[in-house]
Amino acid sequence: MLKSRADRYGAVAVSIHWLSAILIIALLGSGFRAANAGDAAAKAGILRFHIPVAIVVLLLTALRIAWWRFDRKPLPVQGSPRWQERIARWIHLAFYVVILGMVASGIGMMVLSGAAPAVFGAPGAILPNFTQYPPRVPHGIGGFLIVGLLILHAGAALYHQFVRRDRLLRRMWYSG
Numbered sequence: 588m589l590k591s592r593a594d595r596y597g598a599v600a601v602s603i604h605w606l607s608a609i610l611i612i613a614l615l616g617s618g619f620r621a622a623n624a625g626d627a628a629a630k631a632g633i634l635r636f637h638i639p640v641a642i643v644v645l646l647l648t649a650l651r652i653a654w655w656r657f658d659r660k661p662l663p664v665q666g667s668p669r670w671q672e673r674i675a676r677w678i679h680l681a682f683y684v685v686i687l688g689m690v691a692s693g694i695g696m697m698v699l700s701g702a703a704p705a706v707f708g709a710p711g712a713i714l715p716n717f718t719q720y721p722p723r724v725p726h727g728i729g730g731f732l733i734v735g736l737l738i739l740h741a742g743a744a745l746y747h748q749f750v751r752r753d754r755l756l757r758r759m760w761y762s763g
């Protein structure tokens with residue numbers, strides 16, 4: 588079942604969701620490590636992982652946005668109050684906005700600083716100090732925003748699963 592139904596997400600949406608979740612957590616870990624790396628060679632090494640993974644997340648996000656033209660989101664969870672539905676919708680939208688903002692500010696940092704040769708190992712190229720470039724500010728704020736969104740999003744899913752016991756997580760998994 589590739590497409591979603593009224594009561595659950597389809598295989599395409601489920602695959603994009605969990606793959607993006609794993610890669611975004613990897614981006615947060617590698618991003619904070621890169622920002623705190625004292626040694627330029629170590630920072631460049633981390634960024635050689637961080638940047639390609641971010642490009643994959645961009646492609647998955649674009650695919651996800653395109654896919655919703657062919658697929659329809661399931662109905663809201665039965666019995667949830669309207670305010671919870673509304674907050675869930677805002678959090679989902681915020682993920683798209685912040686992820687695209689992170690990709691844009693990351694690219695902005697790389698373009699303005701001309702860091703690509705140093706990151707990708709050109710001999711003699713020196714890694715710049717990214718904090719001197721304006722897109723570094725939204726990139727740093729966006730990292731913390733994603734952490735906050737993840738806590739709210741995963742917290743809500745766990746609340747449904749274990750407090751309301753409505754088996755919500757099954758909606759975001761492959762149907763048997």
Ligand code: HEM
Binds near residue numbers: 614617690717
């Ligand atoms: C969804 C996409 C992305 C996420 C979630 C993400 C996440 C992060 C985080 C959390 C940090 C640490 C910020 C801090 O400590 O204040 C960071 C740093 C960094 N990111 Fe990203 N990032 C993404 C995309 C990109 C892209 C597309 C590029 C470049 C093309 C990029 C380049 C960098 C660089 C160069 C740093 C290090 C800045 C420094 O050393 O000061 N990021 N990223």
